[in-house]
Structure formats: C-alpha cells, structure tokens
Amino acid sequence: MVHRFTARAVVVGDRAGTVVPDAVLDVEDGLISWVGPAAEAPPAGDAEVTALPGVLAPGMVNTHSHAPMVLFRGQGEGLPLDRWLNEVMWPREAKLTPEDVEVAMTAASAEMLRHGVTTSVEMYFHPERMAAAVRRTGARGVITHPLIGLPGFGTFDEQLARATDSAGTGDDQVEWGIGPHSAYTVPLPVLTQAAEAAREHGLLLTTHVAETTTEGAGLLAQHGLSVPQLLAAHDVLGGRVLGAHCVHMDDGDLELWREYDVAVAHCPGSNTKLASGTARLRDMLDLGIRVGMGTDGPASNDNLDLFEDLRLAAQLARLRERDATALTAPEAFWLATGAAAAAIGREDLGQLTVGRRADLVHVDTDDIAFVPVGEVTDLLTHLVWSVGSRHVRDTWVAGRQVVRDGASTTVDEAELRADVQTRAMRLAGR
Numbered sequence: 001m002v003h004r005f006t007a008r009a010v011v012v013g014d015r016a017g018t019v020v021p022d023a024v025l026d027v028e029d030g031l032i033s034w035v036g037p038a039a040e041a042p043p044a045g046d047a048e049v050t051a052l053p054g055v056l057a058p059g060m061v062n063t064h065s066h067a068p069m070v071l072f073r074g075q076g077e078g079l080p081l082d083r084w085l086n087e088v089m090w091p092r093e094a095k096l097t098p099e100d101v102e103v104a105m106t107a108a109s110a111e112m113l114r115h116g117v118t119t120s121v122e123m124y125f126h127p128e129r130m131a132a133a134v135r136r137t138g139a140r141g142v143i144t145h146p147l148i149g150l151p152g153f154g155t156f157d158e159q160l161a162r163a164t165d166s167a168g169t170g171d172d173q174v175e176w177g178i179g180p181h182s183a184y185t186v187p188l189p190v191l192t193q194a195a196e197a198a199r200e201h202g203l204l205l206t207t208h209v210a211e212t213t214t215e216g217a218g219l220l221a222q223h224g225l226s227v228p229q230l231l232a233a234h235d236v237l238g239g240r241v242l243g244a245h246c247v248h249m250d251d252g253d254l255e256l257w258r259e260y261d262v263a264v265a266h267c268p269g270s271n272t273k274l275a276s277g278t279a280r281l282r283d284m285l286d287l288g289i290r291v292g293m294g295t296d297g298p299a300s301n302d303n304l305d306l307f308e309d310l311r312l313a314a315q316l317a318r319l320r321e322r323d324a325t326a327l328t329a330p331e332a333f334w335l336a337t338g339a340a341a342a343a344i345g346r347e348d349l350g351q352l353t354v355g356r357r358a359d360l361v362h363v364d365t366d367d368i369a370f371v372p373v374g375e376v377t378d379l380l381t382h383l384v385w386s387v388g389s390r391h392v393r394d395t396w397v398a399g400r401q402v403v404r405d406g407a408s409t410t411v412d413e414a415e416l417r418a419d420v421q422t423r424a425m426r427l428a429g430r
C-alpha cells in the first residue's frame with residue numbers, strides 16, 4: 001500500500017540544498033519509493049493521499065545526546081564544570097533508578113520528535129530502558145552501551161560483555177552501539193578492547209574527544225600525546241568511530257581524523273554554554289571529515305532542538321572565519337540531516353531520496369517567518385535562519401505518524417512532564 005504525500009516543497013537534506021517545489025513523495029513499507037515534482041509523479045492509483053500545505057523535510061539526526069538528562073535541566077546553572085559535576089550532577093546520578101531513565105527518555109524522545117528529530121545517538125545509563133522508551137514514542141535510536149567507571153554499573157569487562165551481547169539484536173527502531181565515555185575516564189586498554197569489539201560486530205563506537213583544554217592537557221602531560229594521537233596509538237580509530245565535540249584539535253589531529261575516517265558530532269550549543277570553545281568546522285568539512293550536528297545532553301545545552309544548534313553552527317563558523325560564506329544555509333541544514341546520517345554510518349536516514357527510510361517532518365510555512373519567497377530555495381534559507389522547531393507540525397517515522405499538529409500521537413506528554421518533575425525533585429533531595 002502506497003501512502004502519498006504532497007507538499008508545497010520537499011527539502012531533500014543533501015549538501016547541495018536541493019528543494020523540489022510542488023512535490024510528491026510516496027512511501028511504501030516504511031521506505032521512500034518515489035519523490036519528485038508532482039507533474040512527473042506516477043499515477044496515484046488507490047494510494048492514501050496526505051496533502052500538506054507546508055514543507056516536507058527529512059527527520060533530523062541528533063548525533064550526540066544524553067537525553068534522559070532532561071531530569072537535570074537548568075540545575076547548577078552558572079557553576080564551573082568541576083563544581084557542576086561534583087555538587088550537582090554526580091550526587092543526583094548516584095540516585096538514578098532504571099525507571100527514572102525510562103521515564104526521562106520517553107519524555108525527551110517525544111520532545112525531540114516534536115522538534116523534528118527522528119533519530120538520536122544516545123550515551124547514558126540503563127541503555128535497555130532507553131531502548132524501551134524509544135520504542136514507545138515511535139522514534140529511532142542508536143543506543144550505545146556506556147562504559148564508565150562508576151559504582152553500581154559493574155566492571156569494565158561486564159559492561160563490555162553487555163555491549164557485545166547486544167550486537168545483532170537491534171531492529172528497525174533501535175540500533176545498539178558502544179559508548180566509552182572518554183579517554184580521560186576509561187582506561188586505555190578498555191578503549192582498545194571496545195574498539196576491537198565494535199569493529200568485529202560493526203557497531204558504532206562513540207566517545208567524547210577534546211571537549212575541553214584541561215582534559216587534553218592532562219593526557220598530554222601523562223602520555224606526551226594529544227587525545228586523537230593517543231586514540232590512534234591505542235588502536236581505537238578505524239571502523240565506525242564518532243568523536244563527540246572535537247573542539248581542541250590541531251592540524252595533526254584533524255589529519256588523523258581524515259586518515260581513519262573518524263566522524264565528528266558537532267555540539268555548538270553545549271560548547272558555547274560550557275565555554276568549551278569553537279570547533280574547526282570549516283576545516284573539518286574541507287578535509288572531507290564527516291560531521292553531524294548534536295545537541296549533547298539537555299543539562300548542558302539545555303535543549304534538544306537541532307534547529308538551534310544548526311543555526312549556531314553557521315553563526316560560529318562564520319564568526320570564527322570572519323567570513324559570511326564559511327558555512328552556507330544548505331550546508332547547515334545538511335549537517336542536521338544527510339551529513340548527520342552519514343556521520344553515524346546510517347545512509348538509510350537523513351535525506352528524502354528513494355530507498356531511504358520515510359522519516360518525515362512537516363514544517364508549517366503559513367507564517368511570516370517564511371515570507372518572502374522569490375526562489376524556491378528561499379524556503380531552505382528561511383528554514384535555517386528564521387524558522388524554528390516551533391514551526392514543526394507533524395512528524396512521521398517509517399511512514400507512521402508520531403506527531404500530529406504539534407503533539408505526540410504515542411505518549412501523554414503532560415503526564416510525562418509531571419512524572420519528570422517529581423523524579424527530578426527526588427533526585428535533587430527535595
């Protein structure tokens with residue numbers, strides 16, 4: 001059975017910024033079976049037809065998230081990183097239950113779908129509970145098993161075994177991955193083992209890299225190598241590796257990323273809020289390094305809104321290079337869609353082209369933010385510069401509607417909000 005969507009325009013999500021006016025997009029078995037101008041579309045036959053007045057865009061891919069941290073939004077505001085961790089985050093996280101994680105992830109997943117984000121790469125405690133949450137909201141997740149040395153989560157060997165056991169047990173909605181926290185919190189031999197396991201099973205391996213100057217300085221003093229050099233020396237690079245942040249990278253570090261085809265989760269919202277620094281986005285793209293947008297956790301962003309991050313990415317790239325052409329609007333949008341899918345090695349997501357999964361976002365263009373339109377590509381320009389997640393009306397994952405007129409069709413968001421509030425207060429000891 002074909003489900004046909006007609007729209008004012010389809011934004012493809014490719015690097016060139018292709019926009020198809022007066023468009024048709026057909027969905028069959030959760031995949032896009034045809035897309036193009038209405039004038040060239042095959043006969044509709046007995047297809048179900050949904051006529052959309054606005055723009056149809058790809059579901060965005062959030063390449064770096066710790067979404068259950070919606071429990072800690074705004075907590076410890078203004079504290080420096082060490083005090084924020086020691087006094088605010090860690091005491092709360094020590095009290096987290098699996099149920100807390102599932103409720104928080106459900107609420108966060110519904111929020112992301114409402115913002116037009118259909119897939120997120122997650123790194124947090126109780127991954128099986130996060131997977132359950134994603135299945136409930138109807139989103140997709142690349143859920144990584146965390147490797148972290150904290151009491152209550154088992155030895156590194158046990159954590160690694162859980163990650164490898166999950167390999168091959170994913171489905172259309174949940175892909176399992178492996179998420180060692182970082183080179184400064186996980187012993188190097190464990191990172192090496194994790195990378196071996198990831199390569200053997202084809203898992204995505206994601207870890208924090210060069211987020212702050214202090215983490216790099218510590219490792220440099222200890223080993224005489226930068227974080228990327230250290231990872232290369234310990235055979236961590238190669239395979240599907242995604243480095244989160246990658247802010248403090250010199251030319252040699254970037255060259256290693258190019259050589260090993262390591263991808264980058266670019267998180268400008270978090271990097272500005274925590275004053276981590278400005279990543280060398282233009283240089284990365286010029287070297288052919290794969291980059292995708294990420295929000296990072298909602299306790300350090302503080303939201304799960306990729307529209308904000310992609311705009312910030314363009315603004316920061318232009319400021320950094322003192323050049324208004326340093327990142328174009330089509331490139332910025334591509335970084336949250338097609339490029340983000342490529343960064344996580346999921347070429348089945350992120351673009352509205354035949355054969356990819358039908359993860360669709362309908363953006364309402366009946367708004368002054370979308371005026372004027374001279375060329376059809378103005379719609380994409382407005383999408384980047386003047387429009388936000390508030391204009392997302394409807395979202396589909398694999399052709400199934402999960403957001404209708406700005407509200408989740410799968411979960412009760414008001415109930416989840418109240419539940420998150422209660423749990424957050426308990427964790428805060430109030």
Ligand SMILES: [Zn+2]
Pocket residue numbers: 064065066208244296297
């Ligand atoms: Zn992170």
